[in-house]
Amino acid sequence: MKVAVEGGACCREDAEMLKGKEEMESVAKLAEGAATTAAGLALNDLAARSALLRIVLRRTALGEKCELLANLVGALGDDMRQLAKECRASGIDARSSALWSLLEHQDQYEAVFERNRRVEVQQLTPMVIYQCLSRRNQLFHAGWTVIVGGSREVTGGYGEPAWESRIWLQPPTGVLREYSGIGREMARALYREMKGFSFQGVDTLGHDTPHPAERISFNDMIARFEEEGTLPLIASTEHGPSWDAFTNLSVEDPDACRALFDEKGRYRDTSTGFWASLDCERYDDAAGEWYRAYAIADATEASCIGCGCRDSSPCWLNVDGKCDTCQWVRVDHAAGRGVCSECRELESSWDAGDRVPRIAAFDEQGRMVELGTNESKNSARDDE
Numbered sequence: 001m002k003v004a005v006e007g008g009a010c011c012r013e014d015a016e017m018l019k020g021k022e023e024m025e026s027v028a029k030l031a032e033g034a035a036t037t038a039a040g041l042a043l044n045d046l047a048a049r050s051a052l053l054r055i056v057l058r059r060t061a062l063g064e065k066c067e068l069l070a071n072l073v074g075a076l077g078d079d080m081r082q083l084a085k086e087c088r089a090s091g092i093d094a095r096s097s098a099l100w101s102l103l104e105h106q107d108q109y110e111a112v113f114e115r116n117r118r119v120e121v122q123q124l125t126p127m128v129i130y131q132c133l134s135r136r137n138q139l140f141h142a143g144w145t146v147i148v149g150g151s152r153e154v155t156g157g158y159g160e161p162a163w164e165s166r167i168w169l170q171p172p173t174g175v176l177r178e179y180s181g182i183g184r185e186m187a188r189a190l191y192r193e194m195k196g197f198s199f200q201g202v203d204t205l206g207h208d209t210p211h212p213a214e215r216i217s218f219n220d221m222i223a224r225f226e227e228e229g230t231l232p233l234i235a236s237t238e239h240g241p242s243w244d245a246f247t248n249l250s251v252e253d254p255d256a257c258r259a260l261f262d263e264k265g266r267y268r269d270t271s272t273g274f275w276a277s278l279d280c281e282r283y284d285d286a287a288g289e290w291y292r293a294y295a296i297a298d299a300t301e302a303s304c305i306g307c308g309c310r311d312s313s314p315c316w317l318n319v320d321g322k323c324d325t326c327q328w329v330r331v332d333h334a335a336g337r338g339v340c341s342e343c344r345e346l347e348s349s350w351d352a353g354d355r356v357p358r359i360a361a362f363d364e365q366g367r368m369v370e371l372g373t374n375e376s377k378n379s380a381r382d383d384e
Contacts (some may be wrong), residue, residue: 039086043094043103046079050104077108084112110135116147124194127205127251130187133167143172144194152180158213158318169193183208201254202261202278203232204247214316215323226280227294230312235276236283242274266290302333305350305357306343315342 080103087094094100094109103109114135121128121141132139132146139146150166164180169190171177177193179186184205191199210221225231237243250257260267265278275283281290301311304326309315314325330350331338337355339346346354 039090039092042083042086043097043099046083047099047102050102077105080105080108081112084109088113125251125254126187126191126199129190130184130205133182145170154180202250202257204250228312229280231280233276234280236274242272302331302336302338304340304343305337306346309340
């Protein structure tokens, strides 16, 4: 039995040695004819060292791996960051090399390579803005500049202290504007600020994770949006080749992506089975028809004249440790106005006929509508 175990161990070791030899030969073959620049030489060296690391890890007992990683991972990560600096200086990108897939710690390279990299954007979309914010790129579009730099302490929506990245928006003319917090909604807000209206194409950006204080999971939040009919897009899948091709088209050619949908906001690729809907519908492959998982009310959405909350985005409250939402104490869905339970001080004004919102709001096209101005007040007096 002992001989058999030793023999089995030898066989496994021989197999590992053979696999390691093949991996090193593969690296050497790819490295043949590589550039002799500093970046090219560093790339070759890192590919070989990454291969050696994988070979050693496969042959090392689990209990010994922690010490091994402490000795090797840090050095490889540092050199991947140095490779990024060499590539930036040389005007090349190691990710286009055949050796890239063999490298370990690619995230270390990308963090350094992308930071403050100038990106000229011709086709602006919220997705492009979000990608540039996440990578800390410098985005340039039609005279506008978006830069991520520094951080600041803020008070979160639930009174908690937090640190957020600073975002600087420089218009073609005018004063530099400061924002904070990298997120999908921030990307949409910056798009509205730069273009003057909401994105009219197919929005594949998705949603930010809900705040922990809201006590709702991401999936439950998406289900709620679908029930309310406010999801901008529902697709058969959000991963894989079909989804990647679809999202790439939505970024590179928004008009072509929008043209895929019919007058009812439906799109289905019969060759792959991939489908998407702009109207909160799903496709049943077995029945061959579109349907809605939830019945959507046909009433006009109302917004509070005090805080601006809406039917689809009410105030989130913490009631006895449980998540809850505000309720309408006054509402006129035909007029699209109301007073929520968090703005009860406006009940008397509402009863007196006041319907003028106290804050700026956005119309259906995402354009800011300055309400409560002299023009609005004059109109109210004329009605009286």
